Amino acid sequence: MLSVIRTREWAFPVPPARREVLRATPEADLGKPPVLFVPGFGHAAWVFAEHWLEHTADRGFPAYAMSLRGHGASAPAPKADLRAYAHDVAQVAASLPRRAVIVGHGAGALAAAHALARYPAKAGVLVAPVFGGPSTALRNPLICLPALFGGRLRLSANQLFSRELPSSQGRTYAKRLGRASRKAQWQLLAGRNPEDPVGDPPVLVVGSPDDRIVHDSAVRKVARRYGGAPLLFPGMGHDLMLDARWREPIDAILDWLEKA
Template sequence: MTTTRVPVVFIHGLWLHATSWQAWADRFAEHGYDPVLPGWPNEPATVAEARANPEAVAGIGIDDVTAHYTAIIDQLPSAPVLVGHSFGGLFVQKLLGLGLGRAGVAIDPAQIKGVKALPLAQLRSGSPVLGNPANRKRSVALTRSQFRYGFGNAVSEAESDELFEKWAIPSPGRPLFEAAFANFSRNSPAAVNTANADRGPLLIISGGQDHTVPDVVTRGTFKQYAASSAVTELQQFPDRGHSLALDNGWGEIADASLTWLSGKAGVTAA
């Protein structure tokens, strides 16, 4: 008798390549899942190619990425688990809100429409893009020091630099503008159907030292689901920054996600 393995789609955020999920893919495969690691639309296959061709992703917005992952999910043999980090966490929420996926994990998810907190750390983290309106149509790369502030502030400088060298790529500026001004747009692409009571269970994970998506923002996202009867839970990791999904402590976050999926979400992988 052949058992169908549950697909799990990993969705990265800005400034990281899809291959940064490889360790997670291996861990989930060990637990019976069938991992899928697609990049964003037009994203080159390797970090080196992405750095050499930054304009390949210029101008891509939230709706483009949502449609891209919707098409990928539609081709899978069964409804997948969705795991996303940063903007990937926003896409997990959008896709679940659309009725796609059996369950989702949103790690330090980018700000959705309705969340009003705007801490200074978040403003500084987004300033390399938001500081120039022309970046809406461009691809933007972080410097080593900007990556250190936005991602690697809770790990050593040496580890932050190592993560930067290994995974950092240029990314489109448009999604950050769309999220930053979501509350001023009636039809913002950063809006999520948080009222969908029929969606799959959702776990939101917060890093307490995160500069890019501070804990107060993640808690604000969690509160957007207060009126929904669908399962929504929040787990906080007080000493972790925005690099929590790829730094030396990634396994703690991956294992917490696996435990929640098998317990609260009731997902049996194989």
Template sequence: MLPGMDLEVIDKGHVTPPHPTPLLFVHGAWHAAWCWDEYFLDYFAERGYRATALSIRGHGASRTAKSLRTCSLVDYVADIRSVAATLGAEPVLVGHSMGGLLTQKYLESRAAPAGVLLASVPPQGIARFLGRMTRKHPWLMAKSMATGKSLRFFGTAQLAREHLFSTATAESDVRRHMARLNEESQRMTVDALVLRLPKVNRVTTPLLVLGADDDAMLTRDEVHATARAYGTEAEFFAGMGHDMMLEPDWKAVAERIDTWLGQRRL
């Protein structure tokens, strides 16, 4: 836990002359800091970065003073700000999925040195995603809406693979990662649908936008839309599912981020 806070933070490595800017990794819905600790944190720490990942409130070992289902996007962004403030310098944010949306919201009011969006929710929000989930799994969606519990979309190894992983991911890894997922906030779903969408014109931070060719959660069009909104081009990784940082070819993603940051002397 972070001293003086109820947030779980995994902090590895140190800033070095080649990489003087800390990295802050922001997980997506149903995940926590563990998804970055699997591979990415050690990879970047070994290359001279300070690599830090947080679990937003109600995720992983992070506590929440109120019901998780009522935690909002504003709450989650406040958690990112709290951790960023402890790093000694404004960090580069690396956000995955919902964490990409949180990163966009954070950058509305903070001029970070750079940001990376992995399989990120687009600025237009999750309306199209919810529509696809409803068509694919109407009964699961109906139960999720009625109970406020969406973890059921990953309730079996088959469902977890369908939504998060490629066919190349070992069954043992799918089951291991699936067991660490936790429930998500119902309020956050509403915020990401319509209430708290990013104000793109306020974001001035340069962004690297990365997508996965076999992503079942977000379409290529949505990743392209994110890149266009921020004046850049999307890059895609073949044969990779939504959880890009946990896929067998995760190192290709990490190497691309490392190269991009190095070009900016970060």
């Protein structure tokens, strides 16, 4: 397997951490690549286990969902940074039996993009990608302002889901959210573009023009960076994998993977 050596990684290695990884396997091995789902800040593996994990396995793809350090059932990591999150993604992907497809959501898409510069993925999928920078803070001042002073990025059900999802279900999901480390939040708001993917894998960008967290123009900008146009699902919220019409984006992603 191709390896990318970086001096900083050797001189200042990322501390090891226990990582939560959930999985669902198809009934028969069809030779399809494993799909690794990476949740965004405050989210954990459960957001994919709710719908997308089993659905992906039913489509014949071995499916895995991880929690970044400090999230879900992974080890606590109050001082983790984006480099540590990207390291987690690359390490979990490298542990899978075949070259994986990395699917990152939200700020997890930024961690996935950094991991794609280190791990030769079969393909990459960036869902509702939050690549940070000043535009993120300006679009969501009430969410981002507390993070500038060490608080958590606060996300409500109204910001995450469409009106099609029952409000009680949306509130239940929102209450399960945790937080990323302070340093990682600061780095997200500062904005640092990832390097180009190693091995030039195909990259698909997915989003919604009605996303209240990331503007449609930001999604299109990320798609242009990877040489394509985004696949958009009007009427859906930021957390496409939990929203009422969750089947539409994951089926479109898997259809694309079968042709990529």
